[in-house]
Amino acid sequence: MGVYAQEGEGPVGGNAIKMDLIIASRDVVAADATACRIMGINPYEIQHIKIAEERGLGNVNNMEIVGEDISNVKRKFSYPLSNFKRIKYKILDFGMDFASHLGGTTEEKRAYEVITKLMRTNPVISKECRKCQRCIGACPVGAIDNNLAIDYRKCKACMICVEACPFHAIKSKEISLLLAIAEMTICVLRVASKAIRGKLYK
Structure with missing residues (x-):
């Protein structure tokens, strides 16, 4: 106790x-x-x-x-995210802050589309699966069938299945750190380029 x-x-x-x-x-x-x-x-x-x-x-x-x-x-707790994932989420934090300042510009919509893409995480059932099927019952949208196949058209990427698996058999597949950096850099450069050319505002 x-x-x-x-x-x-x-x-x-x-x-x-x-x-x-x-x-x-x-x-x-x-x-x-x-x-x-x-x-x-x-x-x-x-x-x-x-x-x-x-x-x-x-x-x-x-x-x-x-x-x-x-x-x-005081105790040292381990993070739920690896160092690389933490770096990626810092990039996303920057992106959200950056996009919040683009209201009324021609790049606002695209900036949020990029961030949404970078934040998307898909669950993947690995070979460690023991077919306990807890993930099926846990999924709120019924995206996992009885054969333990995930329908990504239904999946909302809530990761409840990852949390529900007692065997750590469901992994989260995310966009790579390098791609996140590249996408965000391109987004910033597009804004800078349009601002220089006087084409940033509608």
Whole structure:
């Protein structure tokens, strides 16, 4: 018994870590930031925390810790994403911010189309599959048939099947890091080129 946290690919594929901690605060941003620091994660790498502070919903740094000192309970948690995936998602964060400044321009629609393409992740059932069929029941749109074939026309890329598989047999197939960099670079260069030629705005 006790209070457990989870690291890695949750909720099914992660590893349980016994922490025996309870974090409580009237400031939910401060609570989440504290949890991050306990796990050895920079709070500003977690987008909802960063955005919440920017919107004045709480504070990441100005807080008083009552009870155990963070240094006494801090543990290094593994990320659910590999380093390459984390880099790719930083590129996507940049892309979303970049596209948000293109409102009213000729490149706004294309920029969001590029980002949508880069964010798309498809589940792939590997040879490690033990045919337990939990993924079939977990899929909210019925995209996996009884032969464990995925219909990508139905698939919404929600990755619930990945989370439901107890054997880590469903992998996420994503666009490569190099292609993500290339696509985003082309997008930025197109905007710059049109701006120079005075053709960026409708």
